[in-house]
Amino acid sequence: MADAGSADQLANLHLDEVTGERVSKSELKKRQKQRQQEEKKREKAAAAPAKPKAEKAVSAEEEESHLTPNQYYEIRCGKIQKLRQTKNPNPYPHKFKVTTDLRDFLKQHESIKTGEHLKDVEVRIGGRIYTKRVSGTKLVFYDIRAEGVKVQVMCQAQEAAGEVPFEQQHEHLRRGDIIGIIGYPGRTAPRNRPEGELSIFAREIILLTPCLHQIPSEHYGFKDQEQRYRQRYLDLIMNDQSRNVFVTRSKMVSYIRRFFDEKDFVEVETPMMNAIAGGATAKPFVTHHNDLDMNLFMRVAPELYLKMLIVGGLERVYELGRQFRNEGIDLTHNPEFTTCEFYMAYADVYDIMNITEELVSGLVKHVTGDYKTTFHTQTGEEYHVNWEKPWDRIDMIGALEEACGEKFPPGEELHTTATNDFLKRILKKMKVECTPPQTNARMLDKLVGEFIEETCINPTFITGHPQMMSPLAKYHRDRPGLCERFEAFVCKKEIVNAYTELNDPFDQRLRFEEQARQKEQGDDEAQMVDENFCTSLEFGLPPTGGWGMGIDRLVMFLTDNYSIKEVLAFPFMKEEANQGKDKKPAAEVVGVKPQVEEGIGESSAGASMSLLVDHELYRAQVEHVRRP
Numbered sequence: 001m002a003d004a005g006s007a008d009q010l011a012n013l014h015l016d017e018v019t020g021e022r023v024s025k026s027e028l029k030k031r032q033k034q035r036q037q038e039e040k041k042r043e044k045a046a047a048a049p050a051k052p053k054a055e056k057a058v059s060a061e062e063e064e065s066h067l068t069p070n071q072y073y074e075i076r077c078g079k080i081q082k083l084r085q086t087k088n089p090n091p092y093p094h095k096f097k098v099t100t101d102l103r104d105f106l107k108q109h110e111s112i113k114t115g116e117h118l119k120d121v122e123v124r125i126g127g128r129i130y131t132k133r134v135s136g137t138k139l140v141f142y143d144i145r146a147e148g149v150k151v152q153v154m155c156q157a158q159e160a161a162g163e164v165p166f167e168q169q170h171e172h173l174r175r176g177d178i179i180g181i182i183g184y185p186g187r188t189a190p191r192n193r194p195e196g197e198l199s200i201f202a203r204e205i206i207l208l209t210p211c212l213h214q215i216p217s218e219h220y221g222f223k224d225q226e227q228r229y230r231q232r233y234l235d236l237i238m239n240d241q242s243r244n245v246f247v248t249r250s251k252m253v254s255y256i257r258r259f260f261d262e263k264d265f266v267e268v269e270t271p272m273m274n275a276i277a278g279g280a281t282a283k284p285f286v287t288h289h290n291d292l293d294m295n296l297f298m299r300v301a302p303e304l305y306l307k308m309l310i311v312g313g314l315e316r317v318y319e320l321g322r323q324f325r326n327e328g329i330d331l332t333h334n335p336e337f338t339t340c341e342f343y344m345a346y347a348d349v350y351d352i353m354n355i356t357e358e359l360v361s362g363l364v365k366h367v368t369g370d371y372k373t374t375f376h377t378q379t380g381e382e383y384h385v386n387w388e389k390p391w392d393r394i395d396m397i398g399a400l401e402e403a404c405g406e407k408f409p410p411g412e413e414l415h416t417t418a419t420n421d422f423l424k425r426i427l428k429k430m431k432v433e434c435t436p437p438q439t440n441a442r443m444l445d446k447l448v449g450e451f452i453e454e455t456c457i458n459p460t461f462i463t464g465h466p467q468m469m470s471p472l473a474k475y476h477r478d479r480p481g482l483c484e485r486f487e488a489f490v491c492k493k494e495i496v497n498a499y500t501e502l503n504d505p506f507d508q509r510l511r512f513e514e515q516a517r518q519k520e521q522g523d524d525e526a527q528m529v530d531e532n533f534c535t536s537l538e539f540g541l542p543p544t545g546g547w548g549m550g551i552d553r554l555v556m557f558l559t560d561n562y563s564i565k566e567v568l569a570f571p572f573m574k575e576e577a578n579q580g581k582d583k584k585p586a587a588e589v590v591g592v593k594p595q596v597e598e599g600i601g602e603s604s605a606g607a608s609m610s611l612l613v614d615h616e617l618y619r620a621q622v623e624h625v626r627r628p
Contacts, residue, residue: 059134061174064214072214074589076174080210081590083172089164091172091210096180099124102146106198109185114196117186123200126208127151128237129177130218140170142205144179148243152199153181154188162204169205176211176237212586229565230573245559245567248367252555253320255363256340265316265342270305272298272322278530279303279472281515282325285335298324303472303546304533306343307501310544311536318342320551331378331563332493335572338551347545348500349484353461356488356496356547357389360459360554367558375491378562383457383491385557391459391488394452398464400444403451404430411481414466415440415514423447437522441469456489471511472546473499490557496549503541509534 013022016031023031064072083091100123112118127144134140138157143150160166162182173179182204188196215237216222222238229235235242257267275294277284279301287296302319309317320340327333344351364387365371371388397408404426409419423443427434434446444466452462465485467475473483485499502508512529555567565571587593 060171061132061134064174067214069214070583073212073586076210076212076214077586077589079172080212081592083210089168089172089207091207093206093208096126096206096208097124098126098180102127102149102151105185105200106149106151109198112185112187112198114187114194115189117184117201119184119186121184123181123183123185125151125181125200126178127181128211129173129175129179132173132175134170137167142173142179144181148240148247152188152197153183153202153205154186154199155202155205159183159201159203164204172207172210173205174211176213176215177207178209178211180206180208182206226573229571230576232570242566245555245561246569248559249551249555249567251367252363252558253551255366256359256551257320259359259362260316260318260342263316265318265344266314268306268309268314268317268319269321270299270302270319272324274299276528276530278528278533279305280323280325281471283327285324285326300325301339301548302341303548304530306341307541307544307546308533308536310343310345311539311541315345315542316342329572332553332556334552334564334568337564337568339548340551341546341548343501343544343546345542345544348543349463349486349498349545352498352500352545352547353486356498356549357391357459360488360495360549361387361389363554364558373558373560375557375560376562377491385490386458387490391461392456393461393463393486394456396448396452396462396464397466397482399452399462400447404447411466411476411479414444414481415468437518439518439521441466441518444469453489453492453494456492459488459490459495461486461488467511468514470499471515472502472508474502474504475507493553493557494550495553495557496547498545498547501541501544501546503537503544505534505537508537 012024014025014028015021016023016028018031018035064075067075080091083089102125105123105125109118125144125146127146129142130145130150131143132140133142140155142153142155144153155166155170157166160169162169181200181202183200183202185198186201187198190196215234222228222234227234228239228242232242236246260267273287273289273296275296277297277300279299280303282300284300285298287298288294289296300323302321302323306317306319318340319342320338322336323339324336325333326335329335344355347355361371364373371386373385373387375383375385377383397411401408406426408414409416409422413419420438420440420443423440424438426447427443430447430450432446432450434443448462456462463486464476464479464482465473465487467473467481467483470483470485473485476482476484483499483502485497487494488496488498502511509529512534516529552564552567556562556564559567561567
């Protein structure tokens with residue numbers, strides 16, 4: 001009976017040809033219907049047009065990153081011009097109240113823990129945007145810099161305050177813009193790092209000044225050396241190292257001023273333009289005074305005026321200022337440069353040596369924190385310099401005799417024709433070239449440069465100069481023909497020149513006449529006779545020590561820069577051939593026209609006429625303004 005029942009059940013089952021199974025009639029129909037429905041869906045999907053792939057939203061900043069600098073500039077100018085017209089917001093507001101120094105902010109709140117927020121502490125800081133990162137429509141991050149330091153600014157829509165909605169606060173902001181931030185301090189709580197970043201959580205961001213240009217990316221930076229010098233503002237924006245150089249320079253100048261002020265020196269100012277270029281052996285710049293119809297010389301040194309002040313009774317004077325010399329431009333020379341000179345009554349060259357060691361050693365310690373520094377030359381040489389006193393002293397003639405292997409003429413004969421022949425022979429023997437005019441002073445100076453200066457790495461005093469090389473220095477009290485003078489050298493370069501001042505009016509005139517003779521021989525750098533200075537000496541200059549130091553060169557050594565252009569905010573540069581000709585000013589890009597001044601454009605008959613400014617006229621006006 002059981003076998004008969006099983007056979008009946010098997011006879012009622014039907015074969016499912018897709019799976020090979022035997023199923024009931026109702027189950028088979030169910031499967032067949034389901035398969036028909038799935039087939040229809042596939043046919044419908046195949047017949048429907050392909051759906052476009054969802055593209056990731058691209059921010060305006062990302063799109064602009066592919067523009068050329070000129071394209072970015074023109075687009076940016078147009079957008080800022082619209083803001084100038086609508087004042088929504090005003091891109092150039094008059095004032096933003098800053099209550100917090102960013103350097104103080106970082107120090108005061110460095111102990112804030114991850115995830116901690118100080119919402120009761122209001123922070124108002126101004127700074128420049130270096131990076132902008134947009135994360136959706138409700139979150140924006142900025143890295144801003146101010147006072148040489150950087151901080152992250154986190155902007156969240158739910159924290160936004162002020163009259164301007166969150167999106168409008170941020171849509172116009174770009175890298176390089178200067179913004180005002182109102183917010184509170186806190187530290188982020190990232191998921192992928194155990195410690196968050198100290199940040200300003202912004203409630204309001206205000207555009208203070210837009211940057212119209214596309215600033216270099218932080219990855220590639222601003223490295224082109226010549227462009228860094230020509231666009232120092234951009235160099236300072238992008239390179240902290242350049243900023244640090246000028247901060248160090250400022251500290252050095254402040255220290256020097258404080259040093260002399262504490263020793264009862266009086267800081268003075270003397271003329272920049274003179275009828276006679278005196279005070280140093282150098283070729284001057286010539287300018288012209290129109291009203292007096294006379295040529296004047298830009299000063300090469302303030303020495304003569306400072307000594308006249310000593311005559312007048314100001315017994316300790318100093319001056320920090322610019323000098324101008326129409327000479328070559330190289331890694332250590334610029335046509336205009338900064339010096340400090342001081343003059344001290346009743347002091348001599350030996351007192352000045354002691355003061356030099358005290359000043360410079362103390363300055364190095366103050367600025368760097370140590371007496372030892374490192375300096376790298378253009379060729380990669382590394383000098384380890386110890387500025388601690390006392391410094392080495394080298395006698396000029398003795399060192400030259402040792403280097404050349406010959407006895408030099410006595411000091412009182414160093415100015416003679418016989419010595420001129422001797423020096424020419426020495427130059428030939430030592431294979432040293434000296435360009436004309438080959439005066440005794442120039443040939444000796446060349447030998448000193450080759451055989452003495454090259455040995456001076458640590459601060460070194462070179463002493464015992466011939467009188468003919470020092471027309472303003474007093475004769476040596478023990479060695480005829482020489483004078484009481486020293487030059488201080490570091491890393492083979494001069495930083496200080498000083499001497500016991502010549503106060504004998506009879507001797508001074510003879511020295512000036514010798515300089516005049518050298519000028520007649522073709523030495524453009526020789527000094528001229530200054531009659532007013534000679535007259536002042538006749539009233540009596542007390543025994544005096546005088547000193548001059550190059551500020552720029554000392555800054556080079558303490559900031560490890562072999563080029564003087566690195567330590568001058570705006571070094572002299574040769575004019576570019578196409579400067580400004582391929583770039584439109586912002587006003588022209590957006591069509592802003594010059595305002596008409598009252599009275600301009602009126603005819604001789606007094607009839608008023610409109611001033612039409614077309615494109616070419618505007619360009620001509622701009623070019624006229626650019627010309628020196």
